[in-house]
Amino acid sequence: MKLSLPKPTFWTIVLAFIWILGIYAVFTRFYYGLGAATNLSDQFPWGIWIGFDILVGVGLAAGGFVVAATVYIFNLKTYKPIARSTILTAFLGYLLVIGALMIDLGKPYNVWHPLIMWNHHSVMFEVGWCVMLYTTVLFLEFLPVLFERFRLERPLRIIRSITVPLVIVGVLLSTLHQSSLGTLYVIVPDKLHPLWYSGLLPLYFFISAIAAGLAMVIFESYLSARAFGKELEFSLLAQLSRIIVLVLGLYLMVRVQDMSSRGALQYVFDGSQESLYFLLEVGLGVLLPIILFLTPKIRNNTAGLFLGAVFTLLGFVMHRLNVAITGMTRSAGVEYVPTWMELAVTASIVAAGIVIFRYAAKYLPIFSQEEAFGVHPPPLVSAGKSGRLAMGLLGVLLLAILIGLGFGWMQEKPVDLHLRIESAVAQPASTLELPLPIVYEMGEASPGAVTFSHENHIDPSAPQCKTCHSGIFKMRPLKAGALGSVQMDLLYEKKQCGICHNGDDAFNVEDNCEVCHVAIDE
Amino acid sequence: MTKSAILTDLTQCIGCEACALACKEINELPKDTPLHLLTASTWSAVEHRNGVNIRRQCMHCEEPACVSACPVAALEKTASGAVIYDAGKCMGCRYCMVACPFAVPKYEWDKSIPTIQKCILCYETALSRGAEPACTSACPTGATIFGERDALIREAQNRIAAHPDAYVNHIYGLREAGGTSVLYLSAVPFAELGFPANIMEDAYPKLTWKVLSKIPNIVSTGGVLLLGIWWIINRRIKLQDDHPSSV
Structure with a gap:
C-alpha cells in the first residue's frame, strides 16, 4: 500500500505540529521524569495538567x-x-x-x-x-x-x-x-x-x-x-x-x-x-x-x-x-x-x-x-x-510512552534537578560552630592546667560528635549546666579521655603528662 | 505498641546534622544532596535560620491529612505512631503532597516511575523491632529524643516550667493539625522559624470528611427525587396522550 499524506492544509499542518511537540513532551516525561518535562516541584506538585x-x-x-x-x-x-x-x-x-x-x-x-x-x-x-x-x-x-x-x-x-x-x-x-x-x-x-x-x-x-x-x-x-x-x-x-x-x-x-x-x-x-x-x-x-x-x-x-x-x-x-x-x-x-x-x-x-x-x-x-x-x-x-495520519500519530504516541517508560525505567539518568531545587531555596550550608576551648579547673595534685580544644579532636567536615557525646561526656544544655569534672584516676582506668588515649587509638595518658598539662612554673 | 513520638528541643541543637546523616545511612538515601532541605533523598533535614538550627522531618500527625487524602491507602498511620508509605500501592497522584499542611511528602521528579519519599519514623528498621529511630539515637546533645508521646509532652512541659525564660511557652505539635507525634520546643516564636503559622488546631481530614460523609444522603435523596420527577412527568404526559380531551 502506498502511504500518502493528506493535503497539507493550514489546519492539518498546525495539528501535526502540535502533536509532534506533544509526543516529544510525553516521551520526555516518561523517559526523564516529570521534572524534566514540567515545572512541577515539591513546592508545586499540581500544575496545568x-x-x-x-x-x-x-x-x-x-x-x-x-x-x-x-x-x-x-x-x-x-x-x-x-x-x-x-x-x-x-x-x-x-x-x-x-x-x-x-x-x-x-x-x-x-x-x-x-x-x-x-x-x-x-x-x-x-x-x-x-x-x-x-x-x-x-x-x-x-x-x-x-x-x-x-x-x-x-x-x-x-x-x-x-x-x-x-x-x-x-x-x-x-x-x-x-x-x-x-x-x-x-x-x-x-x-x-x-x-x-x-x-x-x-x-x-x-x-x-x-x-x-x-x-x-x-x-x-x-x-x-x-x-x-x-x-x-x-x-x-x-x-x-x-x-x-x-x-x-x-x-x-x-x-x-x-x-x-x-x-x-x-x-x-x-x-x-x-x-x-x-x-x-x-x-x-x-x-x-x-x-x-x-x-x-x-x-x-x-x-x-x-x-x-x-x-x-x-x-x-x-x-x-x-x-x-x-x-x-x-x-x-x-x-x-x-x-x-x-x-x-x-x-x-x-x-x-x-x-x-x-x-x-x-x-x-x-x-x-x-x-x-x-x-x-x-x-x-x-x-x-x-484519518490514517491521525491513527498513525496515535500509534507514535503509544510507542513514545512505551519506549520512554521502558528505557527510562531501566536506565539511571543524571538529570540535575537538585540544582534547581537548591537554587529555589538558597541557603547557606551548615556552619558547625565548635565550642570555645575548655579550660579545666586544676585539681590539688595537678602538674599544670589542662585546656581541651575541639579543633584538635575532630575533623570539622565530618564531626563524629557521637563518639564522645553524650555517652562519655555530657554536653552543657542551655549553656547553664556545670561542666563535668575529669579525673586522672578515671583516665588510668580507661574511662573518660582514657577510652581513646590508651596507647592504641591515641597516645597513652600514663606517660604523656606534659602533652595536656601545661606546666605553669618552669 | 506504645504510641511513639519525638521531642526536638531547638535550644539544645548545635546543628551538627548527625540526625540527618544517620537518617540517610539507615534508609540508604543518596548522600550527595543538601542536608538543610527536605527532598526525596533527605527525609530528615537541619535548616539554619536566624541563628537557630531547625530539625525538619515528617510531623507524623495524629490524624494525618496525607493518609485521608490517599485514594489507594498507600499511606497509613500505624498504631506505633508512624505514618508509613507503601510504594506498591501508590499510583502517583500526589494529592498527599497537596494535602499535607507541613509540605512534607516529596517526590522523585527525576524518575520515570517516581514514588513519594518521606520520613517513616524508621518504622521497618527500628520501630517495629522495638528500637528507636536512627535520628534520635544519633543526636549527641539529646536535643531530639524519642519516647512515648504523653511522656514527652510532660517532659516538654517540665522544661518550660523549669526554664520559663529559655523557651517560648508553646509546645509545637501538641495541638497543631489535631496533634502530631513530632513535638518541638523553641526559644524563638515558631512563626519566625518557618513553621506554618496559620496551621489549624483541628485535624485536617475532618474538613473533607464533613463533605464526603454527606454522599450517601445525596445519592439516596437524589435518586429518589429524580425517579419521582421522572415518574410524575411521564405519567402526566401519558394521561394527556390517553385522554387529550379531559385536560
Whole structure:
C-alpha cells in the first residue's frame, strides 16, 4: 500500500505540529521524569495538567448530564436534537481526561488500584470511582448511536429500555464528582488564597460546571453548525442562555455572600496579583456573560449567543486555574509557570478532542437522529488519509510512552534537578560552630592546667560528635549546666579521655603528662 | 505498641546534622544532596535560620491529612505512631503532597516511575523491632529524643516550667493539625522559624470528611427525587396522550 499524506492544509499542518511537540513532551516525561518535562516541584506538585486537563476537562463535559437529565427525566423532548452531540462531547471529554491523567500520574499502570484498595475517607478515591463509573455510563448512553449506525436492532431495544435508570445514575455520579473536584481543595485551608478557599468549594464547582456544560452546548452547536452546514437549533440555544444567566446569577450571589461571611471581601481590591486574577475571572467570566445574555440585541443572534458562551467558558476555565494555580502560588513560595512541554501536551489533548469529535460528527448519526442517514450511511472506510495520519500519530504516541517508560525505567539518568531545587531555596550550608576551648579547673595534685580544644579532636567536615557525646561526656544544655569534672584516676582506668588515649587509638595518658598539662612554673 | 513520638528541643541543637546523616545511612538515601532541605533523598533535614538550627522531618500527625487524602491507602498511620508509605500501592497522584499542611511528602521528579519519599519514623528498621529511630539515637546533645508521646509532652512541659525564660511557652505539635507525634520546643516564636503559622488546631481530614460523609444522603435523596420527577412527568404526559380531551 502506498502511504500518502493528506493535503497539507493550514489546519492539518498546525495539528501535526502540535502533536509532534506533544509526543516529544510525553516521551520526555516518561523517559526523564516529570521534572524534566514540567515545572512541577515539591513546592508545586499540581500544575496545568491537573488544573486544565482534569479540572477544566471534566467540567466542560458537564453538558452531558445536564442535557441528558433535561431530555430523559424532565421529558423536555424539544432538547432531544442536541442530546447526542452533548453526550458524545462528554464521553470524549472523559476519555481525554483519563488519557491526560495517564501522563500526569507517577505510576499510570496503578490507576486501577482504587478498585481494590479502598480509602473511603479520600476525596480522590471518590473522584476516581465516579469518573470510572460515569465514563461507563456515558459509553452506554452513547451506544445507541453506534447501534443505529450499524443497524443492530435488538441491542438498540435493550439499551433504550434502560435509558432512564442510566441517566439517573449518570446525573448522580456527575453531581458527586463535579463537586468532589472542588472538595479536593477543602483540605488546604491555609494553602489556597482566601479569595478562592471556602468550605463551599464543592458547591461552586458543581454550579459552575452546570453553567460551563450548558455554555459548551451552545459553543459546540455553533461551531458544528458552521463546520457541517447544519441547521442551528437557535430557539433551544437561546433558552439555554437564559438558564445560564440564572445559574451564573446564583453562583455569583452565593460566592459573594460566602466571601463576605468569611471576611474575604477585603482581598478583592487589595491590588495583589490574586485580586487582579479574581477580578478578571468574575468580571469577564461571570458578570460579562450575564450582561451579554440579558441584552436582547446580543441574545437574539447566533454570534451573540456564541460570544456569551465563550465568556462563560472563559470564566469557568479561569476559576479552575485560579484555584489550582493562582490561589496556591503564595503559600507554595515559588512561581509556577508551565513549560512549553506541559502546554504542548495540553494543546495536543484539546486538538485530539476536536479531531475525534469532527470524525464522529461526520460518520455517526449524531446531529439529527430522526433521519439518521437515510438509506445509505456514509462508508466508514472513507475515513481518508487524514484519518490514517491521525491513527498513525496515535500509534507514535503509544510507542513514545512505551519506549520512554521502558528505557527510562531501566536506565539511571543524571538529570540535575537538585540544582534547581537548591537554587529555589538558597541557603547557606551548615556552619558547625565548635565550642570555645575548655579550660579545666586544676585539681590539688595537678602538674599544670589542662585546656581541651575541639579543633584538635575532630575533623570539622565530618564531626563524629557521637563518639564522645553524650555517652562519655555530657554536653552543657542551655549553656547553664556545670561542666563535668575529669579525673586522672578515671583516665588510668580507661574511662573518660582514657577510652581513646590508651596507647592504641591515641597516645597513652600514663606517660604523656606534659602533652595536656601545661606546666605553669618552669 | 506504645504510641511513639519525638521531642526536638531547638535550644539544645548545635546543628551538627548527625540526625540527618544517620537518617540517610539507615534508609540508604543518596548522600550527595543538601542536608538543610527536605527532598526525596533527605527525609530528615537541619535548616539554619536566624541563628537557630531547625530539625525538619515528617510531623507524623495524629490524624494525618496525607493518609485521608490517599485514594489507594498507600499511606497509613500505624498504631506505633508512624505514618508509613507503601510504594506498591501508590499510583502517583500526589494529592498527599497537596494535602499535607507541613509540605512534607516529596517526590522523585527525576524518575520515570517516581514514588513519594518521606520520613517513616524508621518504622521497618527500628520501630517495629522495638528500637528507636536512627535520628534520635544519633543526636549527641539529646536535643531530639524519642519516647512515648504523653511522656514527652510532660517532659516538654517540665522544661518550660523549669526554664520559663529559655523557651517560648508553646509546645509545637501538641495541638497543631489535631496533634502530631513530632513535638518541638523553641526559644524563638515558631512563626519566625518557618513553621506554618496559620496551621489549624483541628485535624485536617475532618474538613473533607464533613463533605464526603454527606454522599450517601445525596445519592439516596437524589435518586429518589429524580425517579419521582421522572415518574410524575411521564405519567402526566401519558394521561394527556390517553385522554387529550379531559385536560
